[in-house]
Amino acid sequence: MQDGSALRSISRSKMGYALLICPMDRRHFLVTIPSLAAARALLAADGQGPSRIGLCSFSCHQQWKAVGKEGVEVKFNDAASFYHYTRELGADGVQTSLRSTAPVVAKTIRALVEESGGYYEGDLRLPKLESDLAAFESEVRLAREAGATVARAVFTGGRRYEIFKTADEFRAFQDNAAKTLTWIEPILQKHRLKVAFENHKDHRIAELIALMHGISSEWIGVLVDTGNNIALLEDPDAVVAALAPFALSVHLKDMAVQPHEDGFLLSEVIPGTGMLNLPELIATLKKANPAIVFNLEMATRDPLLVPCLRDDYYATFPTDYRTRWLEAAMERVRANPPRAAVPAVTGKTAAVVIREEEANNRAGLDWMRERGF
Numbered sequence: 001m002q003d004g005s006a007l008r009s010i011s012r013s014k015m016g017y018a019l020l021i022c023p024m025d026r027r028h029f030l031v032t033i034p035s036l037a038a039a040r041a042l043l044a045a046d047g048q049g050p051s052r053i054g055l056c057s058f059s060c061h062q063q064w065k066a067v068g069k070e071g072v073e074v075k076f077n078d079a080a081s082f083y084h085y086t087r088e089l090g091a092d093g094v095q096t097s098l099r100s101t102a103p104v105v106a107k108t109i110r111a112l113v114e115e116s117g118g119y120y121e122g123d124l125r126l127p128k129l130e131s132d133l134a135a136f137e138s139e140v141r142l143a144r145e146a147g148a149t150v151a152r153a154v155f156t157g158g159r160r161y162e163i164f165k166t167a168d169e170f171r172a173f174q175d176n177a178a179k180t181l182t183w184i185e186p187i188l189q190k191h192r193l194k195v196a197f198e199n200h201k202d203h204r205i206a207e208l209i210a211l212m213h214g215i216s217s218e219w220i221g222v223l224v225d226t227g228n229n230i231a232l233l234e235d236p237d238a239v240v241a242a243l244a245p246f247a248l249s250v251h252l253k254d255m256a257v258q259p260h261e262d263g264f265l266l267s268e269v270i271p272g273t274g275m276l277n278l279p280e281l282i283a284t285l286k287k288a289n290p291a292i293v294f295n296l297e298m299a300t301r302d303p304l305l306v307p308c309l310r311d312d313y314y315a316t317f318p319t320d321y322r323t324r325w326l327e328a329a330m331e332r333v334r335a336n337p338p339r340a341a342v343p344a345v346t347g348k349t350a351a352v353v354i355r356e357e358e359a360n361n362r363a364g365l366d367w368m369r370e371r372g373f
Contacts, residue, residue, distance in 0.1 A: 093119030122151030196223035244288035
């Protein structure tokens with residue numbers, strides 16, 4: 001830059017990481033942007049400096065739902081435009097599915113990531129039958145071609161206490177989950193893609209860890225969602241501490257709770273405004289995996305009912321679960337009233353909801369940046 005401005009670059013020495021002030025013109029600055037981003041990623045991987053932060057698809061699910069709807073303006077409609085959108089919000093990258101089986105889409109994402117120095121984490125659908133493995137392998141291959149080294153997956157898209165009605169149903173689900181891991185592990189190893197399974201309001205801490213120990217593979221680990229297991233009455237600090245050794249990725253969220261006659265209401269809220277000690281949780285996860293990426297999941301929606309005061313909620317849990325866990329969970333609810341109004345979408349137009357969703361995501365990314373995470 002001819003006006004005497006300077007650009008910081010990073011070099012490593014025996015003394016650590018030194019900051020060098022290097023004058024350069026605009027052409028060299030533009031050429032160097034990807035290199036600086038790569039250097040930042042290197043620092044993050046070594047546990048130095050801020051981590052890479054981004055957005056997962058569900059953080060923008062209101063806008064995704066509006067894609068293709070007449071009369072609703074959206075700012076993205078595919079994986080590439082979603083990546084552009086999140087970068088404009090200030091994210092380093094995304095965790096999302098490619099939403100296409102066309103190789104050109106994977107190549108486009110990889111080019112965008114390499115050009116901008118960002119990151120891409122995949123989002124995979126698990127095979128339901130062995131006959132689905134060929135399609136699963138194709139998804140894995142495309143995710144790798146798009147530049148992913150980690151991808152998210154879930155054992156079920158629903159909530160345990162809503163989709164399973166008996167203990168036998170849940171045990172069958174667990175058995176199938178273990179079987180699925182044995183099916184996919186050779187494929188993941190072959191293509192060198194790690195898959196992080198989210199604690200998705202389905203497995204308790206011990207159940208998910210048992211699955212991890214059962215497969216015992218470097219290619220299979222956990223996507224730690226910092227808030228989900230509150231819905232299973234587990235303490236969020238204990239959840240993160242227990243799952244951190246298996247962590248390959250993160251859905252970072254803050255949570256608010258409110259009493260309800262059937263249990264309590266659970267809401268994602270802007271980081272720093274909820275009940276979670278996010279700095280401590282982030283430190284725990286970074287210590288366990290210095291290279292881990294934090295994907296913000298600030299879901300803008302109505303509060304979710306956790307009906308833990310109803311008998312049917314406990315259908316899939318051990319017989320003593322209510323006695324052992326309910327009172328402590330409800331005490332956390334009583335001790336942590338919301339500090340501000342929680343997100344809600346009922347009665348609002350799609351345009352208003354999308355605008356609020358974007359504002360929430362901006363606020364969440366800003367909160368992380370301002371604190372140097």
